[in-house]
Amino acid sequence: xxxxxxxxxxxxxxxxxxxxxxxxxxxxxxxxxxxxxxxxxxxxxxxxxxxxxxxxxxxxxxxxxxxxxxxxxxxxxxxxxxxxxxxxxxxxxxxxxxxxxxxxxxxxxxxxxxxxxxxxxxxxxxxxxxxxxxxxxxxxxxxxxxxxxxxxxxxxxxxxxxxxxxxxxxxxxxxxxxxxxxxxxxxxxxxxxxxxxxxxxxxxxxxxxxxxxxxxxxxxxxxxxxxxxxxxxxxxxxxxxxxxxxxxxxxxxxxxxxxxxxxxxxxxxxxxxxxxxxxxxxxxxxxxxxxxxxxxxx
Amino acid sequence: xxxxxxxxxxxxxxxxxxxxxxxxxxxxxxxxxxxxxxxxxxxxxxxxxxxxxxxxxxxxxxxxxxxxxxxxxxxxxxxxxxxxxxxxxxxxxxxxxxxxxxxxxxxxxxxxxxxxxxxxxxxxxxxxxxxxxxxxxxxxxxxxxxxxxxxxxxxxxxxxxxxxxxxxxxxxxxxxxxxxxxxxxxxxxxxxxxxxxxxxxxxxxxxxxxxxxxxxxxxxxxxxxxxxxxxxxxxxxxxxxxxxxxxxxxxxxxxxxxxxxxxxxxxxxxxxxxxxxxxxxxxxxxxxxxxxxxxxxxxxxxxxxxxxxxxxxxxxxxxxxxxxxxxxxxxxxxxxxxxxxxxxxxxxxxxxxxxxxxx
Numbered sequence: 124x125x126x127x128x129x130x131x132x133x134x135x136x137x138x139x140x141x142x143x144x145x146x147x148x149x150x151x152x153x154x155x156x157x158x159x160x161x162x163x164x165x166x167x168x169x170x171x172x173x174x175x176x177x178x179x180x181x182x183x184x185x186x187x188x189x190x191x192x193x194x195x196x197x198x199x200x201x202x203x204x205x206x207x208x209x210x211x212x213x214x215x216x217x218x219x220x221x222x223x224x225x226x227x228x229x230x231x232x233x234x235x236x237x238x239x240x241x242x243x244x245x246x247x248x249x250x251x252x253x254x255x256x257x258x259x260x261x262x263x264x265x266x267x268x269x270x271x272x273x274x275x276x277x278x279x280x281x282x283x284x285x286x287x288x289x290x291x292x293x294x295x296x297x298x299x300x301x302x303x304x305x306x307x308x309x310x311x312x313x314x315x316x317x318x319x320x321x322x323x324x325x326x327x328x329x330x331x332x333x334x335x336x337x338x339x340x341x342x343x344x345x346x347x348x349x350x351x352x353x354x355x356x357x358x359x360x361x362x363x364x365x366x367x368x369x370x371x372x373x374x375x376x377x378x379x380x381x382x383x384x385x386x387x388x389x390x391x392x393x394x395x396x397x398x399x400x401x402x403x404x405x406x407x408x409x410x411x412x413x414x415x416x417x418x419x420x421x
Numbered sequence: 422x423x424x425x426x427x428x429x430x431x432x433x434x435x436x437x438x439x440x441x442x443x444x445x446x447x448x449x450x451x452x453x454x455x456x457x458x459x460x461x462x463x464x465x466x467x468x469x470x471x472x473x474x475x476x477x478x479x480x481x482x483x484x485x486x487x488x489x490x491x492x493x494x495x496x497x498x499x500x501x502x503x504x505x506x507x508x509x510x511x512x513x514x515x516x517x518x519x520x521x522x523x524x525x526x527x528x529x530x531x532x533x534x535x536x537x538x539x540x541x542x543x544x545x546x547x548x549x550x551x552x553x554x555x556x557x558x559x560x561x562x563x564x565x566x567x568x569x570x571x572x573x574x575x576x577x578x579x580x581x582x583x584x585x586x587x588x589x590x591x592x593x594x595x596x597x598x599x600x601x602x603x604x605x606x607x608x609x610x611x612x613x614x615x616x617x618x619x620x621x622x623x624x625x626x627x628x629x630x631x632x633x634x635x636x637x638x639x640x641x642x643x644x645x646x647x648x649x650x651x652x653x654x655x656x657x658x659x660x661x662x663x664x665x666x667x668x669x670x671x672x673x674x675x676x677x678x679x680x681x682x683x684x685x686x687x688x689x690x691x692x693x694x695x696x697x698x699x700x701x702x703x704x705x706x707x708x709x710x711x712x713x714x715x716x717x718x719x720x721x722x723x724x725x726x727x728x729x730x731x732x733x734x735x736x737x738x739x740x741x742x743x744x745x746x747x748x749x750x751x752x753x754x755x756x757x758x759x760x761x762x763x764x765x766x767x768x769x770x771x772x773x774x775x776x777x778x779x780x
Contacts, residue, residue, distance in 0.1 A: 202623050202625050202626070203623045204623065205495070205622075205623060207491070215636075217630070220630075221624070221630055222624055222630055223621035223624045223630050223631045223632065224632045224633075225491060225621055225632065225634070226521075226632070226634035226635065227490070227517075228487060228490075228514060228517050231483070231487035231490075234479070234483070234484040234485075234487035234488050235487050235491035235494070237488050238444070238446065238487070238488035238489060238490060238491025238492035238493075238495070238499070239492065239495045241473075241475045241488075241492065242443060242444055242473060242475060242492050242495055244473065263480055263481060263484070264480070264483075267479075267480035267484065
């Protein structure tokens, strides 16, 4: 390391400690500490177990886990919810989500969910799948499950790589994107183009609500939360499959800092995978939803 | 009690309904498509709002077995059926089911292979059925029917054993037993359904969450799980061995065969007796647990075992392990969907006896 670089680091360290001192000594800080009464503005949903997660720093999985469990708590359906998490980074989801869950083989989550939902039609069933799982090895199950209109929620985390096996090319890897198995960038003449799953499955009559969201900034997180909440709630209607695609990040395998990975979503991912609703329920369907009330089993 | 003339596959399907099967998931394949057809027609008649019963044609055998996983994990009495190539496709799912200890019934109406092979009967899936089949260390309980009556009976038995041990049970039949028509009597069995407090039915406040998994990422924990499975298999070996013996009391020459081959060997033993040869037949009914102990006892007095199979020699290895050199174990097999007649097998025995006398 050069002398110049060292000086820079020292300066930066000094700046940070000065800023911290300033904050501690400021009036604002004192006022906060002296306040007598607090109001709870945020807490962990009780449907999420209070344990450390294994996810890499900055990874979207932990956030999406929380959003789903918040939705379950807000809808009051913890007793009636069964989740399915297949092979992938989220295979341990049952260590975090405080609902009954089944781990599934790679690609088979929607078949497993079909088995559960057909026999327990009054329960809320969701799957939580990655892009390799849902769009490569499990694409047949994905399409046929949705084509049957299975009345479940599919949460699809699309981060364009195989995360758990450390960064191989996925069916949703962007054209030209480098991964460990496309080290020179995804060559579309060899591997074809990223599959736009939401657009694909929205063509099937069995899909009821299809949306693509992200969680790389506050506004996006709020929209995703709303989408999950709606999608779970729609199960009451028994109208077909709800599909919430979430553009996730993968700082570790994208070889980026978490912040860089969030920017990459805005700069690159959304160009191939535009955010927004792809298929919405009709007004008549929603009217029916209001009639069923909020807390009934679906 | 009701006696009907039925195809093996249809008797099995009817038994599934009577045994309280909540759900059947399957995919068409010859020679067992009648199971799905029969249930597609009959199960909806029994489905009510209070007791939902499901029949679903899946998009593949892979999907079928994973639907079985999901429904079994939710605590229901579930089954699937297929034939050899389809059972190969299910092996991954079966391994997961065994690992997650889910009770279910899997039926293989064995045809001849390898590959697409043919739709005629075969017993080439013996190793696959009894030695695991998929990846990892596990066992299925394997029942081998040799009549249409047993196609029905073993559905009741299979579901009960699956629930008792939280283990997948396989009925290993073949294209002939599945397709032939015979008399079958229903109404002999009571349906026993067990409580499944481990099932994922939705978590009430009164208990912690239930989860179904075959994943134990820490080696220390997986080894404990593996040892637990082995203990269970030992328990099954202790309690559940089933076999049938025909004219073995004074037999010097014993045919060892299961399923369709056992029917042929039964006749072969009768023909041999008529010729003055003291022949008998031993039929393993459970292929796992294998009736090794009884075979070993019979080896004390018999001069020769002749194992006959519709493959190139699979169960014969278990027979040899069972007798551990006490007696000569010979093999006769037909392949490719070809089925031997009893005379062929008697000829083989006579040849072996004459060789024995020469030496």
